[in-house]
């Protein structure tokens with residue numbers, strides 16, 4: 001069964017140039033392939049415009065044409081998720097691995113897998129935590145000698161690993177781990193919603209209606225007829241429509257209300273104040289010198305390193321049932337600003353960007369994947385409903401850009417034309433902490449972290465922030481990976 005979905009209808013300004021030639025294109029969504037609408041994809045379904053691109057990419061890299069055999073693909077998903085101690089994903093892909101005919105002995109751990117597969121583990125570790133340490137020598141080692149990898153296989157693996165590292169961030173930041181994994185970790189309330197129904201009404205947002213019952217969550221299939229969704233010009237935030245919602249689930253509802261009823265922004269600024277700041281920033285005319293821009297970036301980077309989000313006491317030991325997939329568990333994120341004497345420079349987007357470099361390289365080495373990834377990144381970057389916590393017609397682009405660039409700053413990536421002063425104007429400390437923890441130590445996210453940020457926003461808006469975290473992080477890892485592939489090739 002196929003549904004045509006508007007493809008580039010709402011990619012926003014940034015994408016317009018690149019996609020001018022294909023603007024009227026449509027893609028066909030193969031519903032039969034989308035058989036794994038698990039909780040993660042259901043929550044992403046809050047944002048249908050992004051949801052399509054996410055699923056299409058995931059389906060392509062897991063099931064589509066590509067150099068790696070199936071068992072490698074699933075195993076890479078497992079070891080990527082295990083790096084972030086994400087039982088939800090590990091269990092899910094262990095099951096898939098077996099269903100696909102994988103050798104069950106591999107599930108005993110890293111000591112039981114082929115030497116070739118084992119050899120990519122270092123890249124998994126580095127990409128997950130300190131991608132700036134990746135060197136072309138890592139790639140060289142893999143592609144030489146016995147059991148060597150082809151370059152296309154390495155790229156496929158890197159795409160898979162970075163996808164599942166970032167997805168682990170999303171799973172934890174949305175609190176999706178509690179229900180399925182059966183393990184105890186401090187997590188959030190029940191995941192809120194399945195695919196939002198499209199709406200053309202401009203009714204005020206109703207937080208209570210954004211919560212679905214467990215039953216509907218488990219049984220619901222997203223309604224793909226409804227994927228016209230909101231758009232830049234007046235679409236309403238998911239949850240504002242009148243879809244069939246099992247709002248009767250008292251527990252889930254109470255979970256939501258516990259958040260909604262908190263006094264606004266105890267730990268930050270109110271939505272009104274934020275909007276005012278965005279307005280002032282967009283009216284600002286003064287040009288900054290190159291030196292000033294650079295020092296503002298460094299300041300944000302330095303402050304990030306000082307954030308106490310990730311105190312050692314908060315560290316969570318690798319659950320024993322995952323430890324056989326983890327080697328060198330002590331290798332974790334280290335602040336880029338504290339990289340010490342390693343002589344590593346800031347990654348400058350003007351020298352290597354996704355649009356100008358990464359996209360075409362990845363597309364060349366692993367057929368068409370660049371196109372999928374590109375559409376997904378754009379969808380995440382440009383997604384907006386022009387709302388903020390129930391207020392309509394808000395231009396949120398500055399806020400969203402600050403979030404995206406802040407995430408990449410955590411990984412030492414600088415967008416040269418961006419004034420990082422805006423990050424400090426628009427992202428309050430608790431939000432920065434949440435973002436940093438979600439990116440770098442997702443397993444440490446707690447209910448308190450989630451509840452204490454953006455308290456005036458809808459759950460769907462928090463999911464929106466979480467999906468930006470996932471995608472900006474995914475892109476950051478890929479930028480480092482592909483730059484080294486390029487260096488290796490030249």
Ligand SMILES: CC(C)C[C@H](N)C(=O)O
Nearest residue numbers: 384385386387396461464
């Ligand atoms: C993350 C949110 C504040 C995004 C906002 N709801 C928008 O539509 O752009």
